[in-house]
Amino acid sequence: MLPTAAIRFPQPGQLKVLFFDVNETLLDMSKLKKAVVTAFGDKSAFRQWFGLLLQYLLVDTVTERYHEFGVIANAALDMTAAKLETKPLKAVQKQKILALMTQLPAHPDVAQGLEMLREAGYRLVAFTNSTKFVLDQQLQYAGIMGYFEQGLSVDVLRRYKPQRSTYHEVARHLGVMPEQAALIAAHGWDIAGAQAAGLFTGFIARPGQELYPLAGPPTYHGKTLVEVARQMIG
Amino acid sequence: MLPTAAIRFPQPGQLKVLFFDVNETLLDMSKLKKAVVTAFGDKSAFRQWFGLLLQYLLVDTVTERYHEFGVIANAALDMTAAKLETKPLKAVQKQKILALMTQLPAHPDVAQGLEMLREAGYRLVAFTNSTKFVLDQQLQYAGIMGYFEQGLSVDVLRRYKPQRSTYHEVARHLGVMPEQAALIAAHGWDIAGAQAAGLFTGFIARPGQELYPLAGPPTYHGKTLVEVARQMIG
Numbered sequence: 218m219l220p221t222a223a224i225r226f227p228q229p230g231q232l233k234v235l236f237f238d239v240n241e242t243l244l245d246m247s248k249l250k251k252a253v254v255t256a257f258g259d260k261s262a263f264r265q266w267f268g269l270l271l272q273y274l275l276v277d278t279v280t281e282r283y284h285e286f287g288v289i290a291n292a293a294l295d296m297t298a299a300k301l302e303t304k305p306l307k308a309v310q311k312q313k314i315l316a317l318m319t320q321l322p323a324h325p326d327v328a329q330g331l332e333m334l335r336e337a338g339y340r341l342v343a344f345t346n347s348t349k350f351v352l353d354q355q356l357q358y359a360g361i362m363g364y365f366e367q368g369l370s371v372d373v374l375r376r377y378k379p380q381r382s383t384y385h386e387v388a389r390h391l392g393v394m395p396e397q398a399a400l401i402a403a404h405g406w407d408i409a410g411a412q413a414a415g416l417f418t419g420f421i422a423r424p425g426q427e428l429y430p431l432a433g434p435p436t437y438h439g440k441t442l443v444e445v446a447r448q449m450i451g
Numbered sequence: 452m453l454p455t456a457a458i459r460f461p462q463p464g465q466l467k468v469l470f471f472d473v474n475e476t477l478l479d480m481s482k483l484k485k486a487v488v489t490a491f492g493d494k495s496a497f498r499q500w501f502g503l504l505l506q507y508l509l510v511d512t513v514t515e516r517y518h519e520f521g522v523i524a525n526a527a528l529d530m531t532a533a534k535l536e537t538k539p540l541k542a543v544q545k546q547k548i549l550a551l552m553t554q555l556p557a558h559p560d561v562a563q564g565l566e567m568l569r570e571a572g573y574r575l576v577a578f579t580n581s582t583k584f585v586l587d588q589q590l591q592y593a594g595i596m597g598y599f600e601q602g603l604s605v606d607v608l609r610r611y612k613p614q615r616s617t618y619h620e621v622a623r624h625l626g627v628m629p630e631q632a633a634l635i636a637a638h639g640w641d642i643a644g645a646q647a648a649g650l651f652t653g654f655i656a657r658p659g660q661e662l663y664p665l666a667g668p669p670t671y672h673g674k675t676l677v678e679v680a681r682q683m684i685g
Binding site for chain 1: 494495648
């Protein structure tokens with residue numbers, strides 16, 4: 218059980234801006250997952266690859282380096298081959314897989330959830346570790362661009378989520394204090410980072426996603442964005 | 452191919468201290484791997500678990516938190532269950548698995564490699580993300596404690612490898628400059644961190660281990676510690 222007693226809720230009217238993580242949180246990556254599993258012939262290959270991608274953007278962060286998300290994603294495909302003790306994929310195979318990042322549908326609950334939150338008066342902002350270029354293509358393809366006041370990428374900061382200062386910078390950019398903002402994400406590491414930065418949080422428990430047990434509980438917690446939206450609107 | 456042209460070698464006599472990563476680098480984790488795979492009934496479970504462990508100690512680092520390695524290892528077992536969409540392990544199962552961390556044999560090449568390097572006049576230091584308490588038990592069990600001048604843990608710094616300052620602190624503790632030290636490890640992230648901190652590096656390509664393609668090449672590179680030691684002694 219989560220220690221519910223420790224959950225911190227905003228005062229009425231306190232919460233102004235909602236930041237949305239994009240990959241897995243809003244977008245269904247099944248198509249990409251299938252392509253990675255097929256390319257490596259191993260059912261754990263997608264989790265392995267995406268795990269390495271997240272691990273090495275953190276390595277870059279703590280070693281004070283920066284490479285674009287897609288560049289690390291490409292390198293992580295080679296690292297996945299080494300982990301699985303199989304041959305690396307050919308460049309053209311890797312390109313085909315990475316191109317799928319911009320051709321992902323939204324989860325079925327996303328449009329309704331965004332609509333509810335927009336109508337409730339929140340400012341909605343997409344905020345991703347992908348580049349701005351990829352983000353715009355993603356929101357366009359998924360047909361959800363119109364819900365957002367704007368789309369923001371870490372690429373201008375050259376410092377990934379979940380580094381605390383990254384969340385602080387985007388809150389400042391939007392003209393709000395961290396405690397006037399919430400991050401909605403399907404990733405435990407993103408929730409942990411936003412919490413450490415003083416934001417409220419909403420965790421969408423997509424299948425195979427998990428909270429970090431050593432971080433505090435999220436403010437809101439549901440299986441879909443609609444569930445989380447209902448809690449936020451109250 | 453690695454860009455060999457970019458490899459930086461020490462001048463004769465420059466290199467004084469060799470830091471050794473412990474888990475996977477010196478110790479064979481097969482026993483632990485088998486236990487995790489059996490407990491979850493999934494052949495990818497060990498890679499998944501160890502990947503999450505490494506990912507979340509990085510999350511702690513960038514969110515300016517600290518939990519002991521064993522505490523994160525325990526949490527990562529729960530996260531692995533969520534990732535695999537299976538039931539969490541019972542507390543007693545987790546304890547049994549984690550206890551194996553201190554009952555791992557050294558890889559067969561390790562004693563010979565350490566002997567060669569000690570005879571060549573290097574100061575040998577074990578340097579791990581595990582606690583000092585666990586480290587001492589590990590070196591004792593594996594019968595390799597006698598090779599080391601000392602064993603150091605990140606726990607006194609409360610800041611994990613591969614954060615740059617972590618390597619700097621241990622070099623200072625040993626009374627050497629970063630460029631008088633080398634890190635020997637089987638992990639791409641550890642090599643990348645030591646490089647970023649200005650140390651020389653030796654990568655042991657244990658099966659399923661990989662370099663980070665976006666970091667520079669290591670100074671030394673072999674399949675066993677004996678191979679790496681031969682290169683260092685020249």
